[in-house]
Amino acid sequence: MLPHKQIELKLQAAVRVLLPDADTAAVLVRPCPDPKFGDYQSNALMPLAKARRMNPRLLAENVLAKLDVSDVCERVDIAGAGFLNFHLKDSSLAQTLDAAARGEHLFFEKTAAPKTAVIDFSSPNVAKPMHVGHIRSTILGDCLARALRLLGHRVVTDNHIGDWGTQFGMLLVGWKRELNSTALDTDAIGEMERLYKKISAESRENPATLEAARQELVKLQNGDPENLKIWRKMIELSKKQFDAIYSRLGVKFDCTLGESFYNDRLKSSVDELLARGIARESEGAIAVFFDEIPQLKDKPALVRKSDGGFNYATTDLATLAYRMEKWQPAEIIYVTDGRQQLHFQQIFAAFQKWQSAKPQPAIPRLAHVWFGSILGEDGKPFKTRSGETVKLADLLDEAEERAFRIVSEKNSGFLEPQRREIARVVGLGAVKYADLLPNRQSDYVFSWDKMLALTGNTAPYLQYAYARIRSIFRKAQNESANSQPPAALTLSATEEIALAKHLLGFGLALEAVAGEFRPNFLCNYLFELAGKFTAFYENCPVLKADEVIRASRLVLCDLTAQVLKQGLDVLGIEVVEQM
């Protein structure tokens, strides 16, 4: 067990002895913000004392009297208003690293209570290209899935693609009237997008076209064989292009159940809502009202339109019900942009009502993991000069191209295929990292330069640190093949101690990502790790050190490389041995 966890458990036990009624789940041990205070701290005693009108320092003293952490700590201080500062024993630090070197752990622990989580993300629309707007959902969702899986949870990733709805009326008219099959072969989505735009524009001018689209849609919905066939073709072609992007990004879905999958569940869902008195007729439509929820008081959710058709709220409710039946998840996570907050509030509230009405409600935790809108560099909603959005494929191409120029400049000796491969890893890494680094709730200012930056707090910085470590090992191997692993690590230089201590925090970073759905915690952790490694690298010779020190430092390097690689993998970013 990692030292901070041991301290935490003992601290909680000590608190329970003194304050049997206290909620010890809130008694946490975290790294100190500044090493001068110590290695780990707990702030939990201050709120506990306050709630009981006790003197916090006195409480701290009493807790300390019941607390024996001498196996991992050399001392514990009470500071300020009642902080507990724990100073880790050198031997405990070395033992933790030794265990990691033996492969017993990598500074994190699998959860003791695995849960099932369904993650709904990416969700592009059929017949439309994926653009920069899809990158956040895709990258964020993928990262959350990876983090939860690494911690031992069961994850179902589901791509809820937009494969049903009114746009197909227009698409069908266009397809039948003026499909360019050559263009369809070269760029299927581009051609379908062209058709959609053309008919959509025409419909605004010409009521006859609008009516034609409506009729094609009705035919599709009624199962007309020809329209069904075209519709299936459109989905197939779209999926092919989505898959090409996902494959580049290394994103995998366990299932792709689009909106159409739920068609035959819509009517029964609404009927059930009506039967249970959760939904009612209103102005010709069927709606769920939320009079008991202040924010939703005047904001009913429509689940059936006055023309009898269903909308996306209906689909989302049916989807929730399906996911619950199919996987019995403890948690369902939606990764979409912030504009859908009201929608998900409504859906979650409606679903709550619906399931609560059942005999044995087992309602999963529902989370809307939202992110800010994409803005242009002028702070206004993002558009290119020509008024288009940037296509995701173009962004990835540009990233690889820019990286290739840098790689070629720095490593002119490498053959082109090798430079291409490095550029791919570095370019895609830069894009992903740029997307995951900011707090997801901030609005997203799109900038080519920021997205594709290769210096500073970026993925290439982390990849570079990794490559440098690997370079040390290549060199070490050439020098002597017979170096034995050390019996125990000897850490003496301040930089190597700082690096070693930072390694111990990997698990906390992972837990923060999974618990709060915020990958930026991991980005920052890794950036600091790479920074501490670089400080070590500058100040502590590895290969030139005396044998014992050298062996110990090699282990430290190896563990750092492993954590960098594993951490980047959670972010969906690859590493290279040389760059």
Added chain:
RNA sequence: GCACCCAUAGCUCAAUUGGAUAGAGCAUCUGACUACGGAUCAGAAGGUUUCAGGUUCAACUCCUGAUGGGUGCGCCA
């Protein structure tokens, strides 16, 4: 009109139960052994955390109000 979100260094952003001296990157300036790999490092400068109150031992964080910006609001998804 109502609701939600946001406001931190010149720019783009961090800040993990309310915690200790608000941190990074970019840009700017000064430096670094012919480099265990310079896609690097050390340092300087840059802040009344939009404003005004309040709660607290402690506020970027919570509450109230103001200002500015964004988004959403029954038959589009």
